[in-house]
Amino acid sequence: MGAVNDALAAASRLEDVQFPEFTCKLVTDTFDALIAANIRQQQAFVELLQATSKSLSTYINDTKDDIGPTEILQLLSAAAPPENPTADSDPTKVVVGGTLSAAERDSLNTALEVPGASIANDxxxxxxxxxxxxxxxxxxxAxxxxxxxxxxxxxxxxxxxxMLRLVVEDGTIETRLSFRATGFDSSSLRSTDASRTAFQFRANAKTGGLVSAWVKASASTSYSNVRVRTVDTSQVSSSTLTVDIFGGVKINFRTDYLPLNPA
Structure with a gap:
């Protein structure tokens, strides 16, 4: 009964699985994730409105230093590419020691022009x-x-x-607990009893001639009893405890546009 008792003992400790805590954490974490996502969207909207509330000249002065060299190089390579580009040549003619023709100057200035931003010579x-x-x-x-x-x-x-935003329409939070405890005890006893009994008599005689006063004789007896008893005993005890905890969250989203400028 050892395995059965073990299984029953394991089943009595179901509360140790802490399934209610697992479900509670799943619900709260899902709720927190939705709130955090909504806050991030609102922050993005606020930053966008703050950026566009500035004038063009103010925005340029505040952000021009954040423009990386890769973006600058892409603009210059498109506006003033090298005449005969090779794998080792510079991607643009705007390099120290280079020269610009009148046509190249005009093409470059057209790409650089920023009207209406209070910048000298646009x-x-x-x-x-x-x-x-x-x-x-x-x-x-520039x-x-x-x-x-x-x-x-x-x-x-x-x-x-x-702005495009994600809106939660509905959702489902599902948790399941599958608990199974089994126990199994078995035993077997097998015995074998074998015996053997043997009796043996041996005799021999020898005489000297037809008649002799002397008779030489010998005799012996033998008796043996063998008994063998074997016992095979086997005991099997097994218990199985299986606990499956499943949690799932299904959320349906839809997208819409948040009007930022009603006018």
């Missing part, structure tokens, strides 16, 4: 002739301003259209 800083370090730095600065202006235009368009 950000057209490219000049013909040799490119010194100062000229290259000025062009790169490229950063142009990229910042592009981002400002994108943000204002997003405000005009409204």
């Amino acid at each position: 950000n057209k800083v490219a000049e013909t002739g040799n490119l010194t370090q100062a000229r290259v730095d000025a062009i790169m600065e 490229a950063a301003k142009r990229i910042a202006a592009n981002k400002y235009t994108l943000l204002t368009e997003m405000v005009r259209q409204g």
Whole structure:
């Protein structure tokens, strides 16, 4: 009965599984995740409105230093690419020691132009002739301003259209506990009894001639009894305890647009 008792003892400790705590944590964690996601969306909306509430010139001055060299290089390589590019050549003609023709200057200034931002000469800083370090730095600065202006235009368009957001319509939280305890005891006894009894007599005689006063004789007897008893005993005791805890969350989302600029 050892295995059965073990199984029953295990079943009596069901409360140790802490299934209510598991369910509670699943519910609270899901709730916290939904609230956190909604807060992140609201923060994004606030940051967007704060950014677009600035004037274009203010936004450019506040963000131009955040523009990375990769973005600047992409703009310059598109506006002033090398004449005969190779694998080892610079991706743009705007390098120290290079030169700009009149056509290249006009093309570059068109790409750099930022009207209506109170920038000197509308950000057209490219000049013909040799490119010194100062000229290259000025062009790169102007490229950063142009990229910042592009981002400002994108943000204002997003405000005009409204922000895409995720909204939870309904959901289901499901938890299950599968508990099974089994016990099994068995025993067997097998015995074997075997015996053997043997009796043996041996005799021999010897005479000297036909008649002899002397008779030599010998005799012996033998008796043996063998008894063998074997006992095989086997005992099997097994118990099985299986606990399956399952938790699932199903949330249905829909998307809509949050109007940020009712006008």
